[in-house]
Amino acid sequence: MSDAESSSNLPQPEAASTEAMVQATRHWVDTAVIGLNLCPFAKAVQTKGLVHYTVSQAQDTRSLLKDLAKELITLADLPPEQRDTTLLIVPYVLQDFLDFNDFLDDADALLEHLNLADQLQIADFHPNYQFAGTEAGDVSNYTNRAPYPTLHLLREDSIDLAVEAFPDASAIFERNIDKLEELGLEGLRKLGIAYGADKA
Template sequence: MSTPELLTREWVTQLVVGEGLCPFAHPVLQNLRIDVSDSSDAEQVTMEFMALLSEVAEADPAQIPTALFVIPNQFAHFDDYWNWSLICDNLLVQMGYEGLLQLATFHPHYLFEGEDEDDMSHFTNRSPYPMLHIIREADIEAALASVAQPEKIPERNRRHMRRLGKEGLLKKMPILAQSRLFQDDPNTQES
């Protein structure tokens, strides 16, 4: 059985970098920081997130260029996660990191508004566990300057995931079959 950190690292390596979903990820992969919160208490998880946010903001970018905050024991429901991610965005601003850092959101049951629930496009932001990606804005700006037509990346990724399909995804990463990515979404289960 893989730990949350190992499965997350494999997901980044095989899918995010390996499938080219993020053309900016490969250069920072070696120094990618992955912090896992073992807490099932939302307040504790938020405190741990704030500590990591401060650590990334104050660190030398060469030492911690980017970080993933993985939450395996909290926010199983996408709506709960989404509401919490909005709180984290507000905390980032309140802590004075706006313009320096930004957050990207990933969840096993991520849903883009306006897309069919079964559309593979959601897998561009689906991850084995709920997580937040802390990204340096300067790195994003530098990376965007080096990519032709960066505004086309999201649509290219959606098309790629649709071509790949669930079978192709599982062929590339069989371990995902046992992950939350392929378990029923708790939002759709009857109480």
């Protein structure tokens, strides 16, 4: 599986400031996650300012694990009314999706080591995300494509509450694929969220 090229309008790590990376990620959340309603639970916490965006400066996985540990501990210590979720943006390491995917085992092991596995979980997004059994350009992959490799730290309690509020939560993924197939790659490009797609 070869990595696809990034969109031409995406700030590249070597040129983008931390602020630009956060803005690009916010645009993805507002336009894709909320705008296309890929996650019906996201709008409320974003509107209330309960989503924490932070950029890791790590150049290797050991440093990234340290940054991840810090963010996990901070999220667990803060009340949900102050911070419900964290998006840890990872621009300088794990650019290859397979490396990123392998790192997730280390991330889950860290959760266990910190005794936080019953409180928090980690979701993952990547500009070249590819589900098993799909082609790199399949539109279904765009449900998990973000401008940069991103670790999404979530509270188990918040997930439980969201599932209670949306009893058909298991159908969200299939609905999202239908929505993206209807929109198509050109539609994603027009919205500026065709991460990992061929340059327009």
